[in-house]
Every structure is written in C-alpha cells, then in structure tokens.
Amino acid sequence: xxxxxxxxxxxxxxxxxxxxxxxxxxxxxxxxxxxxxxxxxxxxxxxxxxxxxxxxxxxxxxxxxxxxxxxxxxxxxxxxxxxxxxxxxxxxxxxxxxxxxxxxxxxxxxxxxxxxxxxxxxxxxxxxxxxxxxxxxxxxxxxxxxxxxxxxxxxxxxxxxxxxxxxxxxxxxxxxxxxxxxxxxxxxxxxxxxxxxxxxxxxxxxxxxxxxxxxxxxxxxxxxxxxxxxxxxxxxxxxxxxxxxxxxxxxxxxxxxxxxxxxxxxxxxxxxxxxxxxxxxxxxxxxxxxxxxxxxxxxxxxxxxxxxxxxxxxxxxxxxxxxxxxxxxx
Numbered sequence: 001x002x003x004x005x006x007x008x009x010x011x012x013x014x015x016x017x018x019x020x021x022x023x024x025x026x027x028x029x030x031x032x033x034x035x036x037x038x039x040x041x042x043x044x045x046x047x048x049x050x051x052x053x054x055x056x057x058x059x060x061x062x063x064x065x066x067x068x069x070x071x072x073x074x075x076x077x078x079x080x081x082x083x084x085x086x087x088x089x090x091x092x093x094x095x096x097x098x099x100x101x102x103x104x105x106x107x108x109x110x111x112x113x114x115x116x117x118x119x120x121x122x123x124x125x126x127x128x129x130x131x132x133x134x135x136x137x138x139x140x141x142x143x144x145x146x147x148x149x150x151x152x153x154x155x156x157x158x159x160x161x162x163x164x165x166x167x168x169x170x171x172x173x174x175x176x177x178x179x180x181x182x183x184x185x186x187x188x189x190x191x192x193x194x195x196x197x198x199x200x201x202x203x204x205x206x207x208x209x210x211x212x213x214x215x216x217x218x219x220x221x222x223x224x225x226x227x228x229x230x231x232x233x234x235x236x237x238x239x240x241x242x243x244x245x246x247x248x249x250x251x252x253x254x255x256x257x258x259x260x261x262x263x264x265x266x267x268x269x270x271x272x273x274x275x276x277x278x279x280x281x282x283x284x285x286x287x288x289x290x291x292x293x294x295x296x297x298x299x300x301x302x303x304x305x306x307x308x309x310x311x312x313x314x315x316x317x318x319x320x321x322x323x324x325x326x327x328x329x330x
Contacts, residue, residue: 004032005329008068008092010083011075012036012056013045015164016097019318020072021049023287027322030329037063038075059083064090070325073097074317088124095126095324097317099206102127102214109217112323113265114141119327126324131316132156132207132230132239133214138289138315139243139308142263143256144219147302148248154211154228157240158196159280160188162312163232171234184232193232205230238280239312247302253294256304260291265315270294278309286311287319 007029011017017038024031036047036056043058057063059079064071064087071092073080077100084094084101101107108118109127114137119126129137136154143149160167166183173180174189181187185195197206204212208228216222233240260266269278270292278290289310297303310316 003329004030005069006033006035006067007031007325008035008037008064008071008087010037010059010071010073010079011097012047013038013042014074015161016074016313016317016321019313020074020321021047023314023318023322025050027326029322029325033067035063035066035068039079061086063087064092068092070095070328072321072325074321084125091124093122093124093126093328095128095321095328097128097321099130099210100127101125102129102210103217109214110324110327111137111141111218111320112327113138113263115218115220116327119324128317128321128324129214129218130207130210131162131312132158132241133211133218134316134320135239135289135308135310135312136211136241136243137215137218138263138265138310139260139291139306140215140219140245142259142266143245143247143304144221144224146249146259147251149219149221149224149245150248150302151225151246152215152227153244154208154226154230155242155244156196156211156228156230157192157233157235157242158207158230159235159237159239159312160232161237162196162239162316167232168236171236174234188232188234191234194229196230196232204228235280237284237311237313238309239316240278240280241306241308243306243308244297245304245306246297246300247304250302251304253296257294260294265289266291268292268294278307280309283309283311285314287315289315 077098080100277292293307
C-alpha cells in the first residue's frame with residue numbers, strides 16, 4: 001500500500017469518529033486524500049482538519065467508487081454490515097469499529113500490541129475489538145506468553161462515554177438533578193447499572209459475551225475459561241476493570257511488575273502505600289493501559305489480581321483503529 005493512502009472516515013461526526021480525527025492529527029498519520037462520510041442527516045456538515053475544510057458526504061453504495069485505500073468505520077453495526085463488504089469489494093481495506101465483524105472467522109480482530117501478525121490474513125475487513133476487551137488483552141498478553149492463563153474473571157466499571165453522547169447526556173442530566181434518561185434503563189447518576197447492551201438467553205449481557213469471546217480470539221486460545229460481569233458506572237471517561245486470573249505457572253509478583261514495565265502499551269501504577277493506582281480521571285485523554293493493585297489471589301494456586309484502566313474512546317476505540325491503519329501502511 002502507498003505510504004500516503006487515500007483515507008475515508010465513515011461516521012466522522014460521531015464521538016469515536018471525531019476522536020479518530022484527533023488521533024490521526026496527533027500521530028501525524030500520512031494521507032494523500034481524505035474523505036468524510038456519514039448518514040444523510042449529517043451530510044453537508046463541514047469538518048476542519050489540519051487547516052483544510054472538508055464537507056461530509058452522505059454514505060451511499062457508490063461512495064467507494066473513488067480511489068480509497070483505507071476506510072475507518074465508526075457508524076454502527078447495521079451500517080458496517082451493509083457498506084463494509086461493498087467497500088472491500090472495491091479494494092478498500094475497512095477498519096471497522098462496530099461489533100458486526102468481530103467474531104467472523106474470516107475477519108482478524110486486532111490489538112496491535114497483542115496480535116499484529118493476524119493482520120496478514122485479512123480479506124478486506126479488519127475488526128476493532130470491544131473497548132473493554134482491548135484494554136484487558138493489552139494487560140493479559142504478556143502474562144499469557146510467560147505464564148499461561150487458565151481462567152479469567154472480569155468485573156468492569158465502564159464509563160458513560162461508551163454509550164456515546166446519549167450516555168454522557170444522561171449523566172450530565174442526572175448530576176444536574178434531572179433524572180430523565182435515554183441511554184440506559186435507569187438513571188445513571190448515583191447508580192451502578194449491571195446491564196451493558198442487551199441480555200442473552202444464558203443470562204449474560206452481550207457486552208459480557210463480547211469480552212469472553214473476543215479475548216479468546218485475540219489471544220488465540222479457546223481453552224481459557226472466562227466469565228464476566230460488566231457494569232455501567234457514573235464516570236464520564238475511561239473504563240476500569242478488576243481482572244482476576246488463574247495462571248498455569250507459578251510467578252513472583254516483582255517479576256509480574258517488571259513484565260508490565262516493558263510490555264507495549266502498558267504503564268504500571270502500583271504504589272498502594274502512596275495511594276498510587278490507576279484512576280479513570282488520570283487515564284482520560286491518554287492512549288496507554290494503566291495497571292495497578294497487582295497482588296496475589298491467595299484463594300487459588302497461581303492466582304493474580306489486577307486493576308486495569310484505560311480511556312475507552314481513545315485506546316478502546318479511536319487510537320486502536322488508527323494503530324491498525326498504521327500497521328497497514330508499514
């Protein structure tokens with residue numbers, strides 16, 4: 001692929017789409033031509049990027065007839081299901097942020113710090129994983145490589161920005177004393193809601209099943225036993241996760257800390273005596289995955305507890321998508 005690809009951003013006016021633009025600019029991503037696409041409702045909107053003003057065009061079936069090398073989709077699952085195959089059929093490589101293609105066996109599910117090699121077998125569509133999965137596997141990868149992982153218990157505390165502008169507005173309204181809500185089945189202010197996405201027949205939510213299934217696919221290991229409880233909390237930005245692990249091999253805590261210090265994308269914040277541990281407010285606006293509260297789980301052999309925090313709109317969506325695009329032009 002050309003070192004300066006023609007780039008399209010689909011869903012450019014949404015929360016993730018606008019963050020993708022910010023990350024592209026910060027990382028000085030090279031491009032020749034840039035196109036913005038969105039729904040008919042957003043078509044005609046003007047976006048200024050790197051000093052140039054662009055007009056958002058309506059996403060149509062002929063939108064990819066022009067020469068485009070990479071299209072970054074952040075426009076929802078139904079849009080991706082319809083338009084990603086059209087784009088791919090015309091030689092465009094799609095980096096898709098929805099859940100539509102993540103578990104398709106023909107579509108690689110990529111976190112660049114974890115499984116960049118999987119990009120080699122794409123057939124025109126590459127899936128960006130779920131936000132809560134991305135930050136978890138960045139922390140899990142070095143452990144799985146060195147010690148092997150037998151079992152994982154995920155407990156998440158997920159920010160309202162994961163629900164887009166509607167979630168942010170629900171929390172703002174609640175904090176202002178207005179308990180009208182649109183994104184959630186209950187008011188989010190002053191609440192923890194153990195319900196993200198819809199419930200499935202097995203009693204788990206789709207979000208919980210995403211974490212279970214995507215983690216296995218990204219780490220390339222179907223034998224890991226995984227369970228999850230995902231909770232929406234009244235925090236604007238950054239997801240926090242308690243991750244309980246049972247490893248295959250014995251470990252020393254100091255070795256685990258050193259492992260994280262050299263692992264790509266990881267930052268260790270683990271000085272409990274000084275009240276140093278990852279916090280959602282401190283992770284907001286950053287691209288790294290922050291790891292702390294590293295301690296042994298005494299209830300099982302080779303048990304380990306971690307507290308993992310990352311900005312869900314940046315590393316959990318936009319930054320990871322841009323990193324995938326960077327792999328494509330290397």
